Amino acid sequence: KTFKIATAAPEGSQWMKEMRSGAEKIKQRTEGRVKIKFYAGGVMGNDKSVMRKIRIGQLQGGAFVSGSLDEVDPDISLFSLPMVFRSYEEVDYVRKAMDRELIDHLEQAGFACFGFAEGGFAYIMSPTPIRSIEDARGLKIWVPEGDTISYRGMESIGLAPVVLPITDVMTGLQASLIEVVASSPIGALAFQWHTKVKYVTSTPLSYLYGTLVIDQRHFKKLSAADQKVVREVMEAIYADLDRSNRKENQEAVKALTAQGIEFIDPPADETAKWRSITADLNRQMGKEGLFSVGLYDKIVSTLEQFRAGKKDGTSH
Amino acid sequence: MILVGIGLFLLAICGAPLFTIIAASAMWGFYGEDVDLSIMAVELFRIAEMPILLAIPLFTFAGYLLSESQAPSRLVAMTRALIGWMPGGLAVVALAACALFTAFTGASGVTIIALGALLYPALLEDGYEGKFSLGLVTTSGSLGLLFAPSLPLILYGIVAQQTSSGSSVSIDRLFLAGALPGILMVAMLSGWVIWRNRHLRTPLAAFSFEKLAVAARASIWDIPLPIIILGGIYGGFFAVSEAATVTAVYVLLVEVLILREIKLRDLPDIVRKSMALVGGIMIILGLSLASTTYMIDAEVPQKLFAFVREHVSSQLGFLILLNLFLLVLGAILDIFSALVLVVPLILPVAVGFDVDPLHLGIIFLANMQLGYLTPPVGLNLFISSYRFEQPITTIYRSTIPFFVVLLLSVLIITYWPGLSLWLAN
Amino acid sequence: MERQQSIVLVRLERFGRYLENSLLCLLLGLMLAIGAMQIIQRNFFSTSFIWTDESLRLLVLWLSLVGAVTASRDDKHITIDILSRFLTGKKRLFLLLVLDLFTVSVCSLLAWYGGSFVRMELEFSSKVLSDLPAWIFESVIPIAFGLIAYRYAIFFCKNLCKLRDLWRQE
Ligand code: NA
Ligand code: NA
Numbered sequence: 001k002t003f004k005i006a007t008a009a010p011e012g013s014q015w016m017k018e019m020r021s022g023a024e025k026i027k028q029r030t031e032g033r034v035k036i037k038f039y040a041g042g043v044m045g046n047d048k049s050v051m052r053k054i055r056i057g058q059l060q061g062g063a064f065v066s067g068s069l070d071e072v073d074p075d076i077s078l079f080s081l082p083m084v085f086r087s088y089e090e091v092d093y094v095r096k097a098m099d100r101e102l103i104d105h106l107e108q109a110g111f112a113c114f115g116f117a118e119g120g121f122a123y124i125m126s127p128t129p130i131r132s133i134e135d136a137r138g139l140k141i142w143v144p145e146g147d148t149i150s151y152r153g154m155e156s157i158g159l160a161p162v163v164l165p166i167t168d169v170m171t172g173l174q175a176s177l178i179e180v181v182a183s184s185p186i187g188a189l190a191f192q193w194h195t196k197v198k199y200v201t202s203t204p205l206s207y208l209y210g211t212l213v214i215d216q217r218h219f220k221k222l223s224a225a226d227q228k229v230v231r232e233v234m235e236a237i238y239a240d241l242d243r244s245n246r247k248e249n250q251e252a253v254k255a256l257t258a259q260g261i262e263f264i265d266p267p268a269d270e271t272a273k274w275r276s277i278t279a280d281l282n283r284q285m286g287k288e289g290l291f292s293v294g295l296y297d298k299i300v301s302t303l304e305q306f307r308a309g310k311k312d313g314t315s316h
Numbered sequence: 317m318i319l320v321g322i323g324l325f326l327l328a329i330c331g332a333p334l335f336t337i338i339a340a341s342a343m344w345g346f347y348g349e350d351v352d353l354s355i356m357a358v359e360l361f362r363i364a365e366m367p368i369l370l371a372i373p374l375f376t377f378a379g380y381l382l383s384e385s386q387a388p389s390r391l392v393a394m395t396r397a398l399i400g401w402m403p404g405g406l407a408v409v410a411l412a413a414c415a416l417f418t419a420f421t422g423a424s425g426v427t428i429i430a431l432g433a434l435l436y437p438a439l440l441e442d443g444y445e446g447k448f449s450l451g452l453v454t455t456s457g458s459l460g461l462l463f464a465p466s467l468p469l470i471l472y473g474i475v476a477q478q479t480s481s482g483s484s485v486s487i488d489r490l491f492l493a494g495a496l497p498g499i500l501m502v503a504m505l506s507g508w509v510i511w512r513n514r515h516l517r518t519p520l521a522a523f524s525f526e527k528l529a530v531a532a533r534a535s536i537w538d539i540p541l542p543i544i545i546l547g548g549i550y551g552g553f554f555a556v557s558e559a560a561t562v563t564a565v566y567v568l569l570v571e572v573l574i575l576r577e578i579k580l581r582d583l584p585d586i587v588r589k590s591m592a593l594v595g596g597i598m599i600i601l602g603l604s605l606a607s608t609t610y611m612i613d614a615e616v617p618q619k620l621f622a623f624v625r626e627h628v629s630s631q632l633g634f635l636i637l638l639n640l641f642l643l644v645l646g647a648i649l650d651i652f653s654a655l656v657l658v659v660p661l662i663l664p665v666a667v668g669f670d671v672d673p674l675h676l677g678i679i680f681l682a683n684m685q686l687g688y689l690t691p692p693v694g695l696n697l698f699i700s701s702y703r704f705e706q707p708i709t710t711i712y713r714s715t716i717p718f719f720v721v722l723l724l725s726v727l728i729i730t731y732w733p734g735l736s737l738w739l740a741n
Numbered sequence: 742m743e744r745q746q747s748i749v750l751v752r753l754e755r756f757g758r759y760l761e762n763s764l765l766c767l768l769l770g771l772m773l774a775i776g777a778m779q780i781i782q783r784n785f786f787s788t789s790f791i792w793t794d795e796s797l798r799l800l801v802l803w804l805s806l807v808g809a810v811t812a813s814r815d816d817k818h819i820t821i822d823i824l825s826r827f828l829t830g831k832k833r834l835f836l837l838l839v840l841d842l843f844t845v846s847v848c849s850l851l852a853w854y855g856g857s858f859v860r861m862e863l864e865f866s867s868k869v870l871s872d873l874p875a876w877i878f879e880s881v882i883p884i885a886f887g888l889i890a891y892r893y894a895i896f897f898c899k900n901l902c903k904l905r906d907l908w909r910q911e
Contacts, residue, residue, distance in 0.1 A: 011660035012479035041656035165367035176552035331822035336847040357858035364802040561776030595808020
């Protein structure tokens, strides 16, 4: 059985190298019964097209960024809501508690899922320092088309969102059609947007992550033993990517700093203002049905638990 | 399998619509792989997922409007007044304009239908031979890929950056690397068109500021357009992808409301003609997506390249085979798929043979540019044949001298790395 | 009887042409208006709509397919056509019949499988422009190919009649 899996991740990236090595392991351990063929770099079309191709069976799976699975289950990208997390510690705590639940959502929707891999925090990157809502006001920030949640998030903290296809971002930055981008350090380096900005505001804006899914209609046809092998190998790879991407982002931060980009910390009261605005917005979007409020509340209460525990820890 | 191939080929040269040939071959391939044929519709729907395609209908419409107006005559008057003393003056202007236009729009044939539609009648009016003019506008359709801010150049930078090869491929340096090779192409073609039309000139003594003033006054509404477009993009007022909208709206307003060279009641007919052309091109592009997907599935580029790799042992050998390989690739794949699929394959090998990644990018795009003109399948040839209502064989013949000059320039670019690397370093 | 039928067909064709032309003008007009609106909005009001780009791209698809149907109106699709110019008379007509038949079959297949694609999208309630059903926008694919097949079927019949007439003359 051959699984054909498409992704937008470019050939040669860490992501692809690891997935290919996983495919090799699976082939060996199942004695050639399960093969995986990857189509990297978005050659099979964007994530929506890939999803359509999975439905008609030309492809059997895809490695997506969480937002692309909204159509399968709108709650998958809950961790990416604006300014939910303040640090990677918080991310680890919440994901430990909730990853399983989101994965089960995907499994129920008909996709075998092998865990999430971190893409990192997206930060505001700009030509002038942004320390407050006043600094941000009116600056034009790029928003990918169709990304309603980002659009409203950016708007709520005073930025002026400009919707553009990704192909226009580089020239857009050059000509000041857009002034600001929000991206993970890895992403900024990959697309070379870092050459057009000078400052990074170090308050995390949102949390990005990706996942690998295989259509259950095909996955279930494997013997139970083979299914177990695929799961074991791919889950290990995704756990591994999850860790190594964090390291890669840390290195990317170093690379950005080395190229003279300055990371700035906004004053505490300004960050608090941003967070209260985006928290209100998130709740509002939940009420409008963009995702389930119950799950969002669960994230918030888990975070409160964590923050309270941390305070206790320091006071004793 | 081979029989089906031969059959389709025969049907194609007998004049079956090209899109049916592409669709049939893709369907045959998918059928053999047991893929549900609704894949064809999925692929076709990807037309609605590619922002760059937006430029095609808009520029086509603008091009039709311009060709139906007096704009070609005004252009002729203007160049005569300005550089009438120079042999092949208008032809050189045409080359430069097309290169600039392609740099901003990519090379999807849109240069031919938008700018060629204006330039072809102008060239004829200025006394150039029909076949020469045809060859010129067809060739110019892909000139300029090497100039910033061409999208393929940016995409190469991004793809090459990901393919960890040691040295960094910054887009800014890539822009610099493309400049001289791009200028070389335009210069060599200019040299050829000047020599070819050395008889076509008015004596320098005939130059007069009065004539120039008259011509400039007549063109008072045409001159602002390039300024608005370039100023708008570099001033941050609109995106490169929106330049087509601005152009179409501007030309529509000027030609219909201000100059009134096109009557309102003629507009529906122009819309119909231009959109029929758009339909003809886009249906081919859309179905080509399907045949490309099939070729990716069948690993055609990978197999081709494995063959190349097996047969090289030196840098020179690598470069020669690379040129051939890319020429074939440019004729069967669209430039964006080719970039994403093939650059990760060839880059590590190229670096192994001491080819600089920046230089490789320039070689890659220069060859792809030729691929648009390679018979029998280069897309620009068909588009030109359709737009100017000439048999495809006439188009083939008319592009031959230009093709030879371009090929020469591509060889120079390939075997003289300094040309690409001098500015960038 | 045959005469009446052909009058109905001619009227149908005329109405179809009118519809096509109007649709093309409407779609292109919308495209220009939405595109211009986006630029004005951004420069003067510092806002933009999240759906603008997607709607423009859907318009491109529609324009392309309606345009393709229009191109088939006068058999004006892009061809390589190297050989058929050397044929005349009956041989040429015979070749045209083969080509028409081929085109009709390919387009019918594309229409049929386009239809099954649309049904599938309906079944999975796929969305475009945040929450509009995608199948409405996608159904232009089978319809367009169905119409192109219909047009070439008519060319086939016309060429068949011409061939019959040629035979009778001899
Ligand atoms: Na990419
Ligand atoms: Na091509």
